[in-house]
Amino acid sequence: MTELGEKYAQLNQIIARHRDEPGGLMPVMQEAQALFGALPMEVQEVIADGMGKTLSEVYGVATFYAQFALAPKGKYVISVCMGTACYVKGAQAVLDKLSEYLEIPVGETTEDGEFTLDATRCIGACGLAPVMTVNDDVYGRITPDQVAGILDKYRA
Amino acid sequence: MSNITLTIDNVQVVVPKGATVLEAARRAHVRIPTLCFLKDLNEIGACRMCVVDAGGRTLQPACVLEAGEGMVVRTNTPQVREARKVILELILSNHDKKCLSCIRSQNCELQKLSLELGVESGDEFEGLRNEYQVDDLSPSIVRDNNKCILCRRCVSACYKTQAVGVIGPVKRGFNTTIASPWDLPLNSMACIACGQCIAACPVGALHEKEEAPLVWDLLADPSKHVVVQTAPAVRAALGEEFGLPMGTNVVGKLAAALRRLGFDRVFDTDFGADLTIMEESNELIERIKGGGVLPMITSCSPGWVNYCETYFPDFIPNLSSCKSPHEMTGAMIKSYYAQKKGLKPEDIAVVSVMPCTAKKFEADREELAAVNGLPDVDAVVTTRELARMIKQAGIDFLKLPDESFDELLGESTGAATIFGATGGVMEAALRTAYETITGQTLDKLDFEAVRGVQGVKEATVQIGDLSLHVAVANGTANAKELLEEVRRGEKEYHFIEVMGCPGGCVTGGGQPIVTAWDRLGVDPRVERAKALYMADKQTALRKSHDNPEVRRAYEDFLGDIGGHKAHELLHTHYTAKPKYKQ
Incomplete structure (x- = not known):
C-alpha cells in the first residue's frame, strides 16, 4: 500500500472509533489533521461520508476553529504575536513586512512550501515585544528591517 | 394536553x-x-x-x-423597541441596501421591518462591510451574499427539508458567510436545484436565475414562433402576486395574460401531465406484468431526479423513463404541433412557466432534445418571474377576462391538474391504471389516502386481483427515509411518487414567497392544493385517458402508448452523478 493509501486506511479506523459517539466529529478532525498535517478537501470528504455528515458541516467546523488548517503548513511556521503589548510596539508593521517579503497574505503558505505566515494571540513574552516565532525559535524586539535577515537563515 | x-x-x-x-x-x-x-x-x-x-x-x-x-x-416597552432597532441597524450596517433594484423589494422581511421599526438612515453604524462575488453560475439559483443576513433559514431548508446540505455557515465572527465548502459555486456542488433555499430566504440573498430577459428577446424576434406552456401549480399561486387570497385558482386570467404578453400559442402543461399518465401507467403495468424493476418511482420532479441521480444512484433503474410533463409537451410542440402548423421545429421556441427552479436545470439537460437535437424546452420562467413580466408589461391582471388555452395541446383533465400537489401524480396514475387493467369504470375517483401534506403516505389499492402497494413522499428528506426503508427490505411497494419539494409543486422553489409571519397562520401547501383539488372536482373530465386531445395525439401522430414514436419523444434516461465534483 502507498503511504497515502495507508493514511486513508488509518483515517477510516479513526472514523470507526468515533462514529457512534456524540460529538465525535471534533476528535476525528483533530486526529485526521495530526495524520495528514491538514484537512484538505479529499480528507474532509472521507470524514463527511464516514461520519454521516455533509461536507458543508465538516467544512463549517474546519473553518470555525483556528486549530484546523485546510492546506498543509510550511516547513517553517512564522507566528507574529498580535497581543496588546506587541501590537502597540509595532507588530503590524512587522507582519506587513513579512507578508510583502514572502509575497503571501497572512494565513497562507509560500508556493515552495517553506514558510507559513500566521498572526497569533498573545504568546506571553510581552517583555520582548514585538515578538515573532519561527517554529520553536523566538525573536524579540524585532523591527521590520530585520525580517529579511531572519528568514534568510532558514532558506536552504 | x-x-x-x-x-x-x-x-x-x-x-x-x-x-x-x-x-x-x-x-x-x-x-x-x-x-x-x-x-x-x-x-x-x-x-x-x-x-x-x-x-x-x-x-x-x-x-x-x-x-x-x-x-x-x-x-x-421603550427598552424593547430600542433593542430591536439597534439589532436591526447592526444587521443593516453589513447589508447591501440596494432596495430599488432588489428582486425582493416590497416582499422583503428586512425592508418591511426597517419601515415598521422606524429605522432612520440605515447607516447608523458605519464601518466595515463584507463584499462578496455573486454566484450566478447555477442554471437555477443565484446566491448574493451581499444581501445575506446570516439567518440560516436556507441552510435549514437545505439540510432538514431536503437532506442535501450543500450550503452552510463558514468561518466565524464578522467573517461568517453562508457558503459551499471552499466557496465553490453552487453548480459545482451536488445541489439539486430545488430552490427551497429561495423560498426560505427573508431577503434578496437567494433568487432564481432569471430567464425573463431571454423570453422578452424571443417575443421580440419576428423569426421565432414562441409557444408557452404553464404548469398546474402556477394557476394555484400566481394570484397571490396580485393580492388575491392564497388558494385562488387564476387559470383563466393566466391564459389571458400569456396571450397579452405576445406568445403565439398558449398551451397547458396539464396536457403533458395527461400524456405522462398514459405513458407512465402503461410503464407501470408492463413492469408489473413483465417482471420489471419495482418499485417504479415517478420522474416528474426534476429536483427529485437530481437527488436520485446523486444520492440514490442505485434507484435509477426504478425511475420511470417518462420525461416530465413540460418536457413531453415541449417535444410534442416541436414535432406534432410543428407538423400540424407546417412550421420548422427550428423556428419554434418553447417557454415553460413553472413553479420550480430545478426545471431550469432540467431544460438544459442534453438528453432532453427529441427533435433534431433541439432542446425540448428553450426557456423556463418561474411563477414569480411571470408575475414580474405581467407587471412590466403593464397588464392589469385582476381586470383580465377568463380565457382558455389554445387547442391541440390545451385540453386537460382533473387528473392532470392535481399533479401540482403531493400525491396528485399517484392519484392520476391510479385512476388510469385501474380502468386500463380491469376494463371497468372506476366509481370513486378520490384516493384520499394519498392526499395531504404528511411527509410519507402509504396505501394499498385493490385493482382486480392485484393488491397494488403504493407510497408517496414529498421533500427529498422524506424520500430519503422512504428509500432507505425500501433498500433495507423493510418496505415493499409497486409504485412510489416522489416530489422534491415539501407539499409538491404548489410550494415549489419558483412559487410566490410566503413570509415567515404569514406561514404562522396559514399553510401554503394546504391552501394552494385546495385550489387544484377543487378544480379537479368541478371538471367533467377527471381521468387522463379521457382527454380528447391526448387521444387524438395518439391516433393522429404518436401511435401506440409506449410505442416506438412515444419512446423517441416522451421518454428519457438517467445517469449517476458524483456527490463531489471537484
Missing part, C-alpha cells in the same frame, strides 16, 4: 403547553418582528429581532421562549 395562561401586553392568552411566546403573541394579535425564525424549520433564536420583556434579567427572544403559566410579557 394542558394549557398555559399568560399575559401579553395586558391581554390574557391561553395556549397549549409547549407553545412559544411568539405563538402566544400571535393569538393575542400582537405582531412580534422576526427574521431568522421560520416555523418548524428554523427556530434558533439567532437574530434577536423578536426580543421581549418577559420579566427576566435581560430581554429574551420570543421565538424560542416557552410560554409559562402566569408569565407577564411586554412587547412594546
